[in-house]
Amino acid sequence: MSERRSFIRPYGDRLNDGAVQLSFSLPMSLSARSREAAKSIAGRLGLDQIRLVSALDLGNGFSFYILYGTTMVEIDDQAIHLTEVERPLLDFWRINQLLEFELKKRVTVVGATIGTDAHTVGLDAILNAKGFGGESGLERYPQFRVVNLGAQVPPDEVLEAAREQRADVVLVSQVVTQRNAHLENLSLLAEMLEAEGIRQDLLLICGGPYIDSQVALEVGFDAAFGPGTTPLAVASLIVEELLRKAQ
Amino acid sequence: MSERRSFIRPYGDRLNDGAVQLSFSLPMSLSARSREAAKSIAGRLGLDQIRLVSALDLGNGFSFYILYGTTMVEIDDQAIHLTEVERPLLDFWRINQLLEFELKKRVTVVGATIGTDAHTVGLDAILNAKGFGGESGLERYPQFRVVNLGAQVPPDEVLEAAREQRADVVLVSQVVTQRNAHLENLSLLAEMLEAEGIRQDLLLICGGPYIDSQVALEVGFDAAFGPGTTPLAVASLIVEELLRKAQ
Amino acid sequence: MRLPISSEQVRHCRKLAASIAQEVKAEISPLSTVSVERSLLRLVGIEGSNQESVPLVNCFIDQITGQRALEDGALYWLSNTILATGESPQGIAERVGAGSLDLVRLPRQPRRAIEDLCRQIVQDALVTLFGKQRQRREMEESLARAPSPWLYVIVATGNIYDDIEQAKAAAEQGADAVAVIRSTAQSLLDYVPEGITTEGFGGTFATGANYRLMRGALDEVSRRSNRYVRQVNYCSGLCMAEIAALGVLEGLDILVNDALYGILFRDLNMIRTMVDQHFSRYLLGLFDTIIVTGEDNLIKTIDAYEEYSIVLVSQFINEQLAKNAGMREERIGLGHAAELDPALQDSFLKELVQAQLVRQLFPRSPVKFMPPTRYKSGNIFFAHALDTLFNLVSVWTDQAIVLLGMPTEAIHTPYLQDRYLSLESALHVRRAAGSLGRELRFLPNGQGAARARQLLAKTEESLTRISEDGLWNSLASGAFSAIRRTRKGGRGYDGVFRKGQFYQNPFLSREIVRRARRETAAT
């Protein structure tokens, strides 16, 4: 059974029962009042048949709640708007072929994890020869030239490198997102590239486990990749976009 | 720190961040579309800053989602309406004293788990001498006479016993609530007692881990007890209510 | 990772249990029950119900009971009628159901002819069933073998169609066995409901039609995922024998079948239950079906640490009763459970010891280990942690069948995703800790070894007392979880009868069984 119907609701025990599980803490000691508050919050989120199944005191005036409830919300299957594009993946051979014979150039990719972020594993998974998920990284593609600047790179150094290396693509990784640290970094880089007048010569792509595509596009990126991204997905997009730009 | 402020919102990492965790399944195979559907549902539940942190294929055309988001919902601390009453507990000695010298009678309690429900542990916890949570059960109180009918008792047998034993209180337990089995049983009993004209002579109380007090009152009960109830809580309410009725 | 226990003591326990079982067998041999008789009718192919939805097998037995002719048994009357009317068994049953045929009024046919016909009917039925069994085993062998332990999950929506969707999902997620939980208290019904059902309380009715639908669904996933997924249901209650027949007819792989459960937890009559369990096990043994017993129930309401030995006592008795009914140890899945209070000091160690002890006492049994339920609360995270530890004990001590705990045990019958999460944890533990048992040893003088010895001593003591008092008196005196039952009390006693002089049941004949096997092998 794959897509069953065109209106979709959560399923717990039966089709369309709308069953949902919820949990959160409250800045209140555990009491009858706090339990009531927890149930009210679930109610205000539009849940029905609310069952408060666990209420735990966390100490120091806090408490934690686990609830189940049902929702009437349903999603029209036909009207789902994809922000995450499911692009047809090209293969290694086809990518190199397109670059060599259609785009007719070797593509320079500059990659970096910017700001104070020191997480390199994600970007390396895309760039390093070793790759990710059984796929080779971009370094292994004869038609890509990869310059990996590593971690904790200030945006101005990325700009510098992009200019020096005559980059076709800039790939930035952002993993630390607490207090939206990544948004500041990403916007800053996009603005700097714009201000220096080289933004339009580049594909500007970011990635990381907690990046919201929508927001990334808003701050000026061409594309964003989330958790589980494979090198092939990135390479495919690059080829597609560069060919489109070249036309 | 106990009650901090009068408007209360969920707390994850900071006061008022409104952080909430959510999970549910959908009757769709895992895909970009299904992930989008999951996020839409969270959005329609009024969550902001939605992060879909896990999306798992359950096989057979189903999938499961774990999300975090924030809610703007806040509860006015002053306006919390208590359905669950936090009653001051009397003690063993005081209860017997009130019954002996104020109410001036030994109270007969008839207890049963009704319908096809075979869960006796909950009711026994309240009634049996052994008790629960370190407290003695009602059998241990000299001023209570306990008739425990056990499990799987049809409502008409409860009625019969209540009449025969001249019960002052009827205690019913309902644990199996799937497909609302308990509601049918509870309503039926309340209606039968009414029809037989003995409802007003009795305190009618139910209990069980998934009983919603509000609903229990609606179908005609005087009180309902939830998980973790202790014999003392039940005995206190009985005394209070019987004294109130006697006035 | 063996515990140092005395094999002498183990042998003694087994001997005591054998004598308890032997006494039971002697008493029940001359008896049969309405449920056994109905099961015979089902086995020879009668199915369906009449216009009032009464199953035809019930109509048949009710009619002869009403005429005080039950003592000769179902097969006698069926054969007599066939000889008298030339009709087919199903045709006869339908006429009985419609009220247009009076079985006992027909002239009694020659005894010899009846006997011959009975044997023929039964032999034919057996050939068909052995044939089905062979096909099923062939299918199983054509697929990849399930790793050990088997991961067993339940579905319990009340609606067989929802059950099927969820069972298929569970199978794809890695379940090795799927049980459909029964609608509550089906044990108390003295008939098996008919047809496809979509309403139940806390579970789904066990019916032949529901079995068939589920079987088809599981066969489909099994083939698709190249892993034989076993179908489980409950063979207990007033229809124990009939359910066994249905299980055999519909190709179920595992049946929950306990000799004492109905008596203790459903207040069924003890004689009735003993007769029923004997024949049900005989049948299941014939078709090499696995049974699993329900010792988990024994420690659901008493102190599971102090009184744990009752589990072992019941296992020894269940084992011997099943062996007496002709089952081999490899098919007697004795049950036990991890129900210790998590607040107990060293509860993990204690569970480990108990699990290992059971494994060691019954080395050939496909023992079934059941997860924590009593001390679970609505805290689904902590429940998941508890289950993960349970999974570890299961894998470590090499249990054969593991019923997976659910994070939502204290909340609802499992949701689709609950089963996924349980399987995910169990699959991980099976992969991560598969060799643990081969790598570690118990210290011979540790508290673990002491606990094992203490449990075994207590078990021996109880078995000694029970064998002295006899099983009936022991059930009356509260030897099992302090529940007391009288010999003639409880439901279903009126369905027990002493077999009359014409009584026929060739299923019990070695000769017929041998012939049927030979015939099956030849085709």
Add this chain to the structure above:
Amino acid sequence: MRLPISSEQVRHCRKLAASIAQEVKAEISPLSTVSVERSLLRLVGIEGSNQESVPLVNCFIDQITGQRALEDGALYWLSNTILATGESPQGIAERVGAGSLDLVRLPRQPRRAIEDLCRQIVQDALVTLFGKQRQRREMEESLARAPSPWLYVIVATGNIYDDIEQAKAAAEQGADAVAVIRSTAQSLLDYVPEGITTEGFGGTFATGANYRLMRGALDEVSRRSNRYVRQVNYCSGLCMAEIAALGVLEGLDILVNDALYGILFRDLNMIRTMVDQHFSRYLLGLFDTIIVTGEDNLIKTIDAYEEYSIVLVSQFINEQLAKNAGMREERIGLGHAAELDPALQDSFLKELVQAQLVRQLFPRSPVKFMPPTRYKSGNIFFAHALDTLFNLVSVWTDQAIVLLGMPTEAIHTPYLQDRYLSLESALHVRRAAGSLGRELRFLPNGQGAARARQLLAKTEESLTRISEDGLWNSLASGAFSAIRRTRKGGRGYDGVFRKGQFYQNPFLSREIVRRARRETAAT
């Protein structure tokens, strides 16, 4: 539950590590760094910052550095100035900070007088600090002892006030140690920020003021709940020595302090780091503070199964470097982590063996065991299952300090409730499996024992190579997680200097320390 390994081989590993450490010590003895000098100023009581928010200790060192007078060290110039002006250390620092005092321009006082004053100032400082230490230990002893292992959790809101709320809650929930995670990359700052901070990224800045606030809060819960709750922070990076001083001043109980972390993971200069780690450990040793090392980092980006021995290599080296700095084994909490891929066959057994091996190699170390992080995904339920198994390994192998894993590891820095759930699982496991290690034995010829022997052999091999090449060259050739660093490369090399002929640091004097102890004891 010992693994059968060769104690000869273990001794050899230790000897190799000692020779590696000895060589380092010889090279760094004549050196000091700006961070060490600033730490001396902090120890004698200088605090605060100037109008531009530059810490006064930085103003002081920057001034003498600018005047090329750094080689004589901070205490020389401080004493000289006191003698010349009669002002207090704090007063002097404030004037330096305001730019109204030029230290090097003052006339040089007689060497003997300076030496005497230095010794006096340091002795007084030590007396104060020893006094504080004594009070703290008295408080600890007045409370109930924390059971083993200590459960260690982190708070990381970025805002010290939120951190405090969460730390108090965690303490009430049963945490034995609470660490405030630092704002990312504080290691790279060559100063310690001042004051109370409420903004940070992925953590909260380490400042004296933040330490003090947290200390007060934890003392409050400790008293309230009659359980001494330990305060933890990070002592690493360019201010390693200064943070050690702050830790001692503010009464921290545990500091994360690794000799190689800064070099490998923050690209700090190796000479700078070695000098800083030496003095920081000397100081922490003096006040009997526990350090914990960061070997978890080594296996975060490489194959944690194939390359696990690097953890042991680093532990042996960390141990010897710390002992060279005067620490006793009971205070050197060597770090390790359970980072094997859960997809690996027998991963649980492998983690168990690794954890037991560490425990056995460093029997007196308060080893710190860290949870799975790399292979966690947003599936909080599975993450919780993994952490529960990790908790079991921790308790079973008797680790001393256990950093608890979080169900939301792959999502965010822990929420309030995440910590609760982790503690709940760990508290359960500590209670449920506390005796496990005393009840079980490894088979001498199992795969576990083989793995232990293989790891030890590989460790011996690596240590041999490193002791032949020397630590500097080994760091250059990628011996540690394939990261390569050059001797003069990395941040902070310009802060290293060779001590001049007037250089003073009486904290290193056994004599002064002995006198200060005697004086403290007398009061």
